[in-house]
Each structure stands twice: as C-alpha cells, then as structure tokens.
Amino acid sequence: MAEMLALRDYYGKTVAELGKTNKDIVVLDADLSGSTRTSTFAKAFPERFFNMGVAEQDMIGTAAGLAAGGKIPFASTFAIFASGRAWEQVRQAVGYPHQNVKIIATHGGITVGPDGPSHQAGEDIALMRAIPGMTVIMPADAHETAAAVRWAAAYVGPVYIRLTRDKFPVVFNDSKTFTPGKGDQLKKGADVTFIACGLMTSIALEAAALLEKEGISAGVVNMASIKPIDRDLVLQAAAESGALVAAEEHSIIGGLGSAVAELVAENNPVPVIRVGIQDDYISSGAPEELLEACGFTATGLADAARRAVQLKKQAASR
Amino acid sequence: MKRTKDVVELKEIARRMRVDILTMIHAAGSGHPGGSLSAIDMLVALYCGAMDHGPDRKKTDRRDKFVLSKGHGAPALYAVLAECGYFGREHLKTLRQYESILSGHPYAPSTPGVEITTGSLGQGLSQANGLALANRLDGRDTFVYAMMGDGETQEGQIWEAAMSAAHFKLGNLIAFLDNNELQIDGFVSDVMGIEPIGKKWEAFGWHVQQIDGHDFGQIFAAIDNAKKVTDKPSLIWARTVKGKGVSFMERLAKWHGTAPSTDELNKALAELGEKA
Numbered sequence: 098m099a100e101m102l103a104l105r106d107y108y109g110k111t112v113a114e115l116g117k118t119n120k121d122i123v124v125l126d127a128d129l130s131g132s133t134r135t136s137t138f139a140k141a142f143p144e145r146f147f148n149m150g151v152a153e154q155d156m157i158g159t160a161a162g163l164a165a166g167g168k169i170p171f172a173s174t175f176a177i178f179a180s181g182r183a184w185e186q187v188r189q190a191v192g193y194p195h196q197n198v199k200i201i202a203t204h205g206g207i208t209v210g211p212d213g214p215s216h217q218a219g220e221d222i223a224l225m226r227a228i229p230g231m232t233v234i235m236p237a238d239a240h241e242t243a244a245a246v247r248w249a250a251a252y253v254g255p256v257y258i259r260l261t262r263d264k265f266p267v268v269f270n271d272s273k274t275f276t277p278g279k280g281d282q283l284k285k286g287a288d289v290t291f292i293a294c295g296l297m298t299s300i301a302l303e304a305a306a307l308l309e310k311e312g313i314s315a316g317v318v319n320m321a322s323i324k325p326i327d328r329d330l331v332l333q334a335a336a337e338s339g340a341l342v343a344a345e346e347h348s349i350i351g352g353l354g355s356a357v358a359e360l361v362a363e364n365n366p367v368p369v370i371r372v373g374i375q376d377d378y379i380s381s382g383a384p385e386e387l388l389e390a391c392g393f394t395a396t397g398l399a400d401a402a403r404r405a406v407q408l409k410k411q412a413a414s415r
Numbered sequence: 416m417k418r419t420k421d422v423v424e425l426k427e428i429a430r431r432m433r434v435d436i437l438t439m440i441h442a443a444g445s446g447h448p449g450g451s452l453s454a455i456d457m458l459v460a461l462y463c464g465a466m467d468h469g470p471d472r473k474k475t476d477r478r479d480k481f482v483l484s485k486g487h488g489a490p491a492l493y494a495v496l497a498e499c500g501y502f503g504r505e506h507l508k509t510l511r512q513y514e515s516i517l518s519g520h521p522y523a524p525s526t527p528g529v530e531i532t533t534g535s536l537g538q539g540l541s542q543a544n545g546l547a548l549a550n551r552l553d554g555r556d557t558f559v560y561a562m563m564g565d566g567e568t569q570e571g572q573i574w575e576a577a578m579s580a581a582h583f584k585l586g587n588l589i590a591f592l593d594n595n596e597l598q599i600d601g602f603v604s605d606v607m608g609i610e611p612i613g614k615k616w617e618a619f620g621w622h623v624q625q626i627d628g629h630d631f632g633q634i635f636a637a638i639d640n641a642k643k644v645t646d647k648p649s650l651i652w653a654r655t656v657k658g659k660g661v662s663f664m665e666r667l668a669k670w671h672g673t674a675p676s677t678d679e680l681n682k683a684l685a686e687l688g689e690k691a
C-alpha cells in the first residue's frame with residue numbers, strides 16, 4: 098500500500114518554505130487558514146499573511162491589487178468558493194489583466210465528504226478552464242503539489258491549483274517537477290489509455306493492473322496540467338491505443354474529460370469515455386462511500402476502459 | 416502640499432477635458448458622458464495637482480496610484496492621462512475602436528498610466544486596498560486613490576473592501592465617492608437607496624469628509640486632511656452633478672450612457688466655449 102499524504106499539507110509547507118527566500122510572496126485566506134494550511138505561512142510570516150475574513154470576492158480583488166503592486170499573492174479557500182463565489186473577480190481582476198495571482202484552492206471534488214454538496218466542488222475546473230490565460234492544475238499527489246506550487250511561484254501570470262482535503266496515495270517522489278503543458282506517461286498501453294488527474298491517477302494505475310490480468314493493455318497518463326493540456330501526449334496516446342478514458346474527481350462537463358474529448362475530436366477521433374461526476378450533486382458521506390458511488394474505483398475505471406475498447410472494436414467493424 | 420497650478424489654470428484644464436470627453440464619446444458613437452463629466456474635476460485635481468506621478472516613471476518606480484473603480488468613466492481618465500503625456504492626444508479619437516489602446520473600460524495592459532483594469536463595478540476598491548498593502552509592505556510612503564460611483568456602492572464587494580480597508584488601517588488609501596445621485600435606471604434613491612452615506616462609511620471605520628466635487632479648493636483641502644489621517648482609510652464624499660458643465664446633460668439619467676449626436680456635440684462645445 099502506497100504512502101498516504103495530504104496535498105494541502107504539502108501546499109502549506111511549500112509556500113512557507115518559498116516565503117523564506119522570496120520576500121515578495123504574500124498569502125491571503127478567507128477564514129479557512131487551518132483547513133487550507135496557509136496557517137503554516139501565517140505563523141512564519143504574520144506580516145505577509147492577510148486573513149480577509151469570509152469575503153472571497155474581496156480576497157481575490159485584494160490579491161490582484163497586491164500583484165499589481167509587485168507582490169506574488171497566493172490566495173486560498175475552498176475550491177467551490179474560490180472558483181464560484183469569486184468567479185467574476187478572478188475573470189476581471191486576475192485573468193483579463195493577466196495578473197500574477199496564484200489561487201490555491203483546497204477541498205475540491207467530492208472527497209470533502211461529510212460536509213456535503215454545498216462544500217464539494219465538481220465545477221471549479223470547468224469554471225477556471227473557461228478563463229483565457231488561466232493555467233489550471235490538479236496534482237496527483239503531495240509531491241506533485243509541492244512541484245506545482247514551486248512552479249507557480251516562479252511563473253508570472255494567473256494560476257489555479259486545485260487541491261483536496263483527504264490524503265491521497267503517493268504516486269511520485271520528492272524529485273517530481275511540474276511543467277505546464279506536460280503530462281507524465283506512467284505506463285504505456287496498446288488497447289486503451291487512461292488520462293487522469295488528481296486521485297484518479299493512482300486509481301487508474303490500479304485499474305490498469307486489473308485489466309492487465311484480463312489481457313487488456315491499458316496505459317496511464319497523469320495530466321496535472323489540465324490547461325494548457327499536453328496535446329502531443331494525449332494525441333500520441335490516442336494514436337497508440339485507439340481508445341481513451343479520461344478520469345477526474347470533477348463533473349464530466351468542462352473538466353479534463355472535456356479537454357481530452359475536444360482535443361481528440363478535432364484531431365484524431367477515437368472513443369473517449371469520461372469518468373467523472375455525472376452532472377449531479379453528490380450526497381454527504383464518507384469519502385470512500387462517495388468514491389464508490391461515483392465509480393471512482395479501480396473496478397469502476399476498469400469498466401470504463403472495457404467500454405472504450407468495445408467502442409473501438411465496434412467502430413473498426415463498421 | 417505644493418501645487419504648481421492655480422485654480423484658474425485647473426478650471427481651464429477641466430474645461431478642455433470636458434471638450435475631450437464629449438468629442439471622444441461622439442467619435443466613438445458610444446460611451447458614458449454623464450459620469451465622466453461628474454468625475455472630471457476630481458480627476459483634474461488628482462492628476463494635475465495632488466498626485467505624485469508622471470509618464471516618465473517606470474513600472475517599479477515610486478508614485479501615487481489611482482484606481483477608477485467606476486470604470487465606465489474611462490473617457491475622463493483617458494483625457495487626463497493624455498493631458499499628462501502618458502500617450503498622444505491623437506489616441507483619444509480611437510476610443511472603443513478595434514485594437515485601440517483605449518478600450519471601452521480601463522485596461523491596464525494596453526493603456527499607459529492605467530494602473531488597474533476595471534469596468535465590472537464593485538471591484539476597484541479591493542484592488543486599491545491591495546495596492547495600498549503592497550505600498551506598506553515595501554515601505555513606500557505613497558498614496559493610493561480610488562473613485563467609486565454612488566450606484567456602484569450597491570455592490571456587496573464594496574462593503575467587503577470597506578471593511579478590510581479599515582481592518583488593515585489603510586491610512587494610505589483615499590477613496591472618492593462620486594455622489595451624482597444617478598445610475599442607469601434613474602435616481603439612486605429610487606433604484607436602491609444608499610443613505611445614510613456618511614454614517615455607513617463612518618460605521619465601517621472610515622474617515623469621512625463631504626465636499627462639493629466640482630470645487631477645486633474643497634477637493635484639495637479634503638485630500639490634505641485625508642493625508643493627515645494615518646490610521647484609517649479616507650472617504651471623500653463628493654456631491655456632484657451628473658453631466659456637469661453641459662446644461663442639457665445635467666441631472667439626467669438619459670446621459671449616463673448615450674453618445675451625443677453631432678448637433679448635440681456642437682451645442683455642448685459651444686456652451687464650453689469651444690469653437691466646433
């Protein structure tokens with residue numbers, strides 16, 4: 098069993114670490130600094146931490162002003178509030194003037210669990226992906242989180258990094274780096290390839306192992322860089338395996354699955370099955386229960402892969 | 416504060432700026448004359464008097480900054496920026512045209528002198544707060560100015576920002592409220608009343624002064640007073656006339672967002688003592 102680490106812990110640690118050497122880094126939060134782990138930075142650099150209260154729109158606006166004044170602001174709250182409540186502020190004050198603001202949103206997806214749909218975010222990636230110039234990242238594990246945060250601090254421009262509450266199995270090690278527009282081919286597959294992000298990457302690896310036993314060769318690509326997406330790698334996987342499964346802890350509308358389907362449809366149409374939240378609100382419950390209910394399991398992903406392979410065969414026999 | 420221009424000169428500049436505002440909106444065929452004319456005297460006082468700034472300064476240089484939160488007043492801002500030499504006056508007639516440096520609403524990346532991108536109401540004050548916090552972090556003793564419309568203060572984010580500016584004791588922030596009593600659909604008091612203005616801002620922790628927003632003496636005195644208040648943000652609550660300076664535009668909601676026809680432009684320019 099892989100080691101389990103929380104992405105948000107590594108965000109908190111990494112931004113506090115970066116703050117030691119880069120005095121321009123400032124952090125803002127909206128009364129969730131314990132949950133988002135910005136409290137680590139707040140403790141180390143109280144003069145560079147701004148708790149904006151429960152006021153997400155003002156938080157994004159203030160971050161934009163700090164960026165215009167030469168600072169490198171990291172603004173954090175839960176994903177649904179960062180992307181939803183403050184969407185237009187992100188669009189007008191950050192995206193449109195290409196302001197150097199990093200939005201690090203925790204508690205994305207359904208693994209927020211017991212708090213229920215009001216606190217889950219199945220739409221945030223779609224909302225952020227629609228903003229021109231926004232880089233959208235969903236790391237697979239804690240190490241990739243640290244890498245993405247380090248990259249974001251060095252890059253000049255708007256970034257949305259979507260993290261989660263729960264601990265995820267570790268996929269990479271601490272030498273992992275992040276490059277926008279680059280995915281990781283974790284396994285090659287002749288019959289089908291998973292394009293996954295977040296928790297789905299480790300689950301896709303398990304699913305690929307299950308499929309291997311049935312003689313289905315399934316590849317796995319980790320695509321933390323949802324926007325810009327790794328065009329070449331997705332199209333290469335489409336060409337090599339002829340069928341794709343896009344998997345994410347997000348709605349099937351507008352997220353990684355949409356990005357993959359759009360790319361493939363316009364360049365090399367092959368079957369694409371989207372595994373994600375099926376345009377719905379998911380109930381309260383333990384994260385494992387919700388993952389099961391949504392089919393975000395190795396067997397769920399393996400089923401999707403079989404369907405993709407089936408579609409490919411049907412197309413070939415037409 | 417040392418000022419290089421006297422009131423007579425400033426009034427003449429403001430007169431010319433009114434001509435520019437109307438001429439550019441007429442050329443564009445659309446735009447917002449009413450709120451540009453109510454704001455222009457304060458913008459002239461800031462850019463041609465109170466603010467320490469200039470087009471020669473680099474992006475990182477110390478300078479006072481201004482945020483036009485009521486971004487539809489862009490023609491007024493563009494007029495003073497051209498007056499101060501941030502770009503050539505020939506750009507004014509390109510307002511709102513495809514690929515002009517003068518977008519319909521202020522867009523910092525394309526227009527020299529524009530600090531913050533606005534147009535969506537309610538968002539400028541938060542960003543002014545951010546600029547003021549950055550000044551404080553870097554130990555710069557410069558000021559951040561902002562201007563809001565009165566209708567604009569119906570936006571919830573304004574009150575979030577009002578709260579945070581006071582919480583962070585932003586004595587280096589001076590915000591103007593262009594209280595022209597009108598918004599698109601009519602009188603502010605009919606659409607969604609914002610009174611009691613002074614009490615509200617005071618209750619939010621601001622230093623409040625009420626002035627006539629067309630009186631240069633009062634504008635400068637208020638700025639001087641505001642600068643002395645170091646532990647609170649300042650609101651300069653400016654009573655103004657929407658459409659000020661053009662008789663047939665004054666106090667009419669209709670002129671919020673209507674471009675003058677050629678006849679109307681000529682009539683307005685004649686009133687302003689300008690030959691067409």
Ligand SMILES: Cc1ncc(C[n+]2csc(CCOP(=O)(O)OP(=O)(O)O)c2C)c(N)n1
Binds near residue numbers: 447485534
């Ligand atoms: C968020 C947002 N909603 C609506 C508009 C459309 N709009 C432009 S100006 C305006 C009225 C503004 O009134 P006020 O703030 O009083 O401006 P002024 O009278 O100074 O022109 C509205 C509703 C907008 N620009 N932004």
Ligand SMILES: [Mg+2]
Binds near residue numbers: 564565566596
């Ligand atoms: Mg008004």
